[in-house]
Amino acid sequence: MSPPIFVKLGLATPLGLSARATQCAIAAGLTGFADTDVADSAGEPVRASRLSSLDPATTREERMLFLGQRALAECLAGLDPRRLTSVACYLALPERDARPFNEAYVARGLRDAADPALPLDWSARPILAGRAGVFAALEAAAAAIASGRTSLALVGGVDSHCDHASLQHLAAGGRTLGKSNPDGLIPGEGAGFVLLARAGAASGFGAPLGRLIACATSQDSLPFNKRNPMHAVGLTAMFRQLRHLNAGQPRPQHLYSCQTGESPWARELSNAYLRNAELMPEPFRTSIIAGSLGDAGAASPVVQLGVAFYAFAAAWRAGTPADRAVLYGAADSGSVGGGIVAH
Template identity: 45%
Template sequence: MSRTDRMIALGREALLEVTGFFSEEGMKPVPLYLGLPEAGVGAAVKRDELIKALLAVARGRLELAGMYEGGRAGFFEALVAAQTDLRTGRSGPVALVGAVDSLCDGMSLRALAAKQLHLGALNPDGRIPGEAAGFVLVARPAAARTSSREALGVLLATALGEESRPFARAVPSMAEGLTQVFRQLRGAPAMGSQRVDSVLACQPGESFWSTEFSRAYLRNAALMPEPLRFQVAGEGLGDCGGGAGPVMLGAALFPSARQQREASRALLYGSADGGRIGACVVGTSPVS
């Protein structure tokens, strides 16, 4: 299957989880904000074909509001756009935010191999190709309170940034972009002076990304968990590109049995190879 075909299959499967919401009579089409792969990483994606196939799953109950080709940052860019439109009233009371990506097709694998980016004998610090898709329904607070569906969490802060020395340049990371993104989160009104309880990264397992996080972490220690709870998508999922964002959000919204007994704040972030960065902090309530 091509990269586009694999993304369609993944996206359809994920959308089937929420199609029941779109079947309500009299409901206006819900706007979709979709994160997509960044250009130059893996095979080309037929965007029109992908969007057409995904919208067909909702049978007219979903309309495209925006596409964000930010790779691992794309989901967060889509989330910020949806949040802005909800706050300003440019959209209805709810929006669907998602992302889909695959690096497991033949052309993408050959592209990774040509650049020796994959894990192997020639690059023991490489990445394992992966794929994922996911969607989350976000709503204005008033709409969430009156809905019959239980809210899984609350979006406390979002931030976007750009790294001037990204992975794609093959130079040492100074983490200036990620540092600034974490500072934006620290300054969000809803954060106050509280720390987050965990950090979830959408990154592959390469040492470049651990160095980037370590430097940004030290410059924003007051925001970080103590002791540090840090989970990296690449350790269990490989490099899912833009698809890692919603999956890691799912991990934050459905924590371990021990964590379910207490309220928590999770920081999620994604850094693209080309330098775009996105992040958010999500609060969850204890489960009785």
């Protein structure tokens, strides 16, 4: 069976409240990092990539809904309910950690914001796996399409680390980048949705954005702050799955990482890369979304998909078409996911 096709994209980030604005801003090397009113352990302001139009007092759920509803609306815009039967919906949200959030409130707010005339099936429970969640959602969506249970699937990821409580939690845990912590992260936020279609059902959507060649997930037994990145257990296993699924096919030409920029993640990638060199770009071209948006958590993979689609289109216009790319993300709790996409 032909791989499913990406036919629609919606993004909302601090760099732009649409896919095109976000893609162009990232391609231009823009960032939106700014000081917040939260101080780290050295008394310095925590820097974050957050939407400036939202009140700093806005809660995590409110920030997620504001971004998520806009990304969802863009992805669903122009769909004709009369031409659709059922769209299976899969939503990736933050992992469970010391910052509890009301997942039901967020899921309900997104569901209620969609056009009620559209046949959206939200029966699948949200996937709480942070940066790895969208890959688990894509894996489930591709399986549903392959089995014939649906011909269209909506996959999204929404997250925010930029509310006051989250900024305080990250600063107290020594995770934020600053003068006293040069190996920290920059909190970020964002939302993104893609519409995935069976190849035979993709007519009427215009030129496809890309194809989903493969998806894989894995699990590391230890969380971020306890595991040895040199072992790279979960990431190695996930890349191995992708390597087998891509056997005999062209080597990906770019790797897109959804990680935070902290050095343990880089060491983990180095070790997993050496064990799966056949999967990796040669030369080793990489992009990390945290360089543009900070840690956007569960939203990172969809933003990276948007970056990959933009690169595919730009390469095609330049007469040097890029065939495929590999993407991955790992959550602090140990969930790991990745995928291969092609033009």
